[in-house]
Amino acid sequence: MSIAIRSILAGALFALGLAAQSALAAPSGPPVRIGSTLALTGPLAATGLVHKIVGEIYVEQLNRKNGLLGRPVEWVLKDDQSRPDLARTLYEQLITVDKVDLIMGPYATANILSAMGVAQRYNKLLIHHTFGTPSLAKYEMQFPAGGLAGDPDNTIPKLVFDSLAASAKPPKSVAVVTSKFPSVHFISLGAREAAKKRGLREAAFLEWDFGNRDFGPIAARLKDAKPDFVWVGGLGLEGNLLIDAMRKIDYMPPLHFHLFPAPGPLLKAPGGENALAATTFEEHPPFTDNPVAAEFIRLYHERGAKAGLPDNSVENQSAISYSSWQTLEAAVTGARSLDDKAIAQWLKSNGVDAIVGRLRWDGPFNYIYGTDLYKVKQNQKGKWVIVWPKEFAAPGARLITP
Amino acid sequence: MALPSLTLLGQSLLSGLFIGALYGLLGLGLSLSWGMLRQINLAHFALAFLGAYLTYQLASVGMDPLATLALIVPFFFSLGALMHWLLARFSVSAFNSLLVSFGLTAIIEALIQWIWTADFRRMESGYGEVKFRVGSLYVALPELFTLAMALALSLLVWAWLRHTYAGKAMRAIAEDAPIAAAFGVDVRGLSLLLSGLCSAFAGVAGLCLALSYTLAPGQIYAWLGVVFAAVMLGGLGRPLGPLVAGIVIGVSEALTMAFTAPAWAPLVSFSLLIVVLLVRPGRI
Structure with a gap:
């Protein structure tokens, strides 16, 4: 038998072996049912859709592997219509009627808080990704997987002002403008304090009610105040509305940071060039060096396009969503159990290496204080790139100060 | 506290005028x-x-946003007439129309989300970039267009209701439809016409929204409160009322934002509404 034929036969046998192994590894038995709600309709639906796509990708990946504890995974997903009251009812339903084995958090602070109340009543573990007010989380079996610290009003302003201080042209004056939406408001107040401590002159401090439609007067006040840097404590499209209003009066501040923006629209907005924002993940090294992240990015591009998303790039929301699923998988596998208490115990004493970085929960109410996984990104030539801290910056990227 | 500059005052007044429009x-x-x-x-x-999403869609295939009115206005006119025909066919009362139209809102929202997803959409158009400088003040073309459309349509409807036979007949229908019918007024036809016009105006407002704002289906409800306040303040069935009241609200809000904390602005519209309800309860 020639060497070539032997090689082919060996290859075929190896392939057969792999196939057999994968057939053996295929999950079997009754499915592990994971219940959650997401804002699939209503004002938060744009981001809810991102979390839905990520969840579907992850569950498919799990089922292609060995499922959870060798069993297939079924995701029972309900639409909470962006309403905290409905989220509460639906989580109650998921636990008592659908009898799911595990629950996952919904999207956004108010809905997570609702779900947390139900989880506490039934002693269920709750892993969540987008809870913006950590001081309200008083349940021992809730686990944030979004990379936010227990004191984001300290860590995020510090991160941003550190990045500015290290730039070529550090600002001397700052305007803090913010929505009064709870999860952004207290971080913006932290920014105000941080700026004072660093000796920056406060050119303006303005607050608006969430849902404000007319940003013209706020833009005009900023133009009058002429700050070197504007901290925009905005949520979703608010930052875009402010930029639009500023452009209409022919004004743009040299630098502007947006706390929780709608990243796609801000990237494309005329006037959004050089805008800064906070993130845990962007599509460039060192993040893309992780093969798990690279595969997720490929799948997300594919699914996002299929779902008709105008922007299919993986960034903060999709990455923390994926990380929360990674946390659940790691915890169930690590605890070798579906028992909520056993999983919670495992998480308290173990960290998880997720695509956003290493998550851990060994602080009060499972939060870590004084440090987080957030970074500063900048819109450079129509692409979000991390510019700070340096070790996470995109190759060759640094903060542009016009 | 330092006094705001005249530029800030003027720019805020303009901003209030445009949002009010x-x-x-x-x-x-x-x-x-x-x-x-x-x-x-x-x-x-x-x-x-x-209307805003259809404008966005037509513009994204290369149509001039303003030219989309040629398609949107007749389409929305037909839609409005059809809706009225259905409501009349089933003798839906004023209160029930509120419930039925709320259901329709949910259906249209779901339809928008189904076609364009819940993600944000922004119409790319050359008009969005055009602005004029008047002294130290700036006027953006989309907002000027909105003001012009609001003024033109309100005045045209006012003139139609006041000076034409059909308009006077329409007012008679509003006063007492059975008596108007007894005098030979075509109640059904005129009601269909007005309903179609109302819907067409929504289509025009949609164009203005698409020119100035990023769209998301959930934003349908963001305008409800303040526009209801403008309608009530302006008086029901009065074509110039919502525009005048809208501008009063818009300018008051803008000046509140320019002089005090911007977070106080939403109090303005509803405080005005409460004052009007107390002072002139018969207006609504």
């Missing part, structure tokens, strides 16, 4: 259908957003 334009059809047809059409807001 949009309130007025959104409120025009709502006020007419409520005051004259006794239909509280909550779906008006959903129709405006449907």
Whole structure:
């Protein structure tokens, strides 16, 4: 038998072996049912859709592997219509009627808080990704997987002002403008304090009610105040509305940071060039060096396009969503159990290496204080790139100060 | 506290005027259908957003946003007439029209989300970039266009109702439809016409929304409160009312934001509404 034929036969046998192994590894038995709600309709639906796509990708990946504890995974997903009251009812339903084995958090602070109340009543573990007010989380079996610290009003302003201080042209004056939406408001107040401590002159401090439609007067006040840097404590499209209003009066501040923006629209907005924002993940090294992240990015591009998303790039929301699923998988596998208490115990004493970085929960109410996984990104030539801290910056990227 | 500059004052006044014009334009059809047809059409807001999304879609295939009116106005006119025909066919009362149109709003929102997803959409158009400088003040073309449309449509409807036979007949219908019919007024035809016009105005408001704002289906409800306040302040069935009230609200809000904490601005519209309800309760 020639060497070539032997090689082919060996290859075929190896392939057969792999196939057999994968057939053996295929999950079997009754499915592990994971219940959650997401804002699939209503004002938060744009981001809810991102979390839905990520969840579907992850569950498919799990089922292609060995499922959870060798069993297939079924995701029972309900639409909470962006309403905290409905989220509460639906989580109650998921636990008592659908009898799911595990629950996952919904999207956004108010809905997570609702779900947390139900989880506490039934002693269920709750892993969540987008809870913006950590001081309200008083349940021992809730686990944030979004990379936010227990004191984001300290860590995020510090991160941003550190990045500015290290730039070529550090600002001397700052305007803090913010929505009064709870999860952004207290971080913006932290920014105000941080700026004072660093000796920056406060050119303006303005607050608006969430849902404000007319940003013209706020833009005009900023133009009058002429700050070197504007901290925009905005949520979703608010930052875009402010930029639009500023452009209409022919004004743009040299630098502007947006706390929780709608990243796609801000990237494309005329006037959004050089805008800064906070993130845990962007599509460039060192993040893309992780093969798990690279595969997720490929799948997300594919699914996002299929779902008709105008922007299919993986960034903060999709990455923390994926990380929360990674946390659940790691915890169930690590605890070798579906028992909520056993999983919670495992998480308290173990960290998880997720695509956003290493998550851990060994602080009060499972939060870590004084440090987080957030970074500063900048819109450079129509692409979000991390510019700070340096070790996470995109190759060759640094903060542009016009 | 330092006094705000004249530029800040002027720019804020302009900003209030323009947003007020949009309130007025959104409120025009709502006020007419409520005051004259006794239909509280909550779906008006959903129709405006449907108009905005259709404008976005047509513009994204290369059509000039302003030219989209040639398609959107007749389409929305037919839609409005059809809606009225259905409501009349089933003798839906004013209160029930509120419920039915709320249901329609949810259906239109779901339709928008199904076609364009819940993600944000922004119409790319050359008009968005055009602005004029008047002294130290700036005027953006989309907002000027909104003001012009609001003024033109409100004045045209006012003139139509006041100076034409059909308009006077329409007012007679609003006063007492059976008596108007007894005098030979075509109640059915004129009601269909007005309903179609109201819906077409929603389509025009949709164009203005698409020119100035990033769209998301959930935003349908963001305009509801303030536009209702403008409609009530302006008086039901009065074509100039929503525009005047909208501008009063818009300017008051803008000046509040320019002089005090911007977070106080939303108090303005509803405080004005409460004052009017207390002082002139018969206005609504």
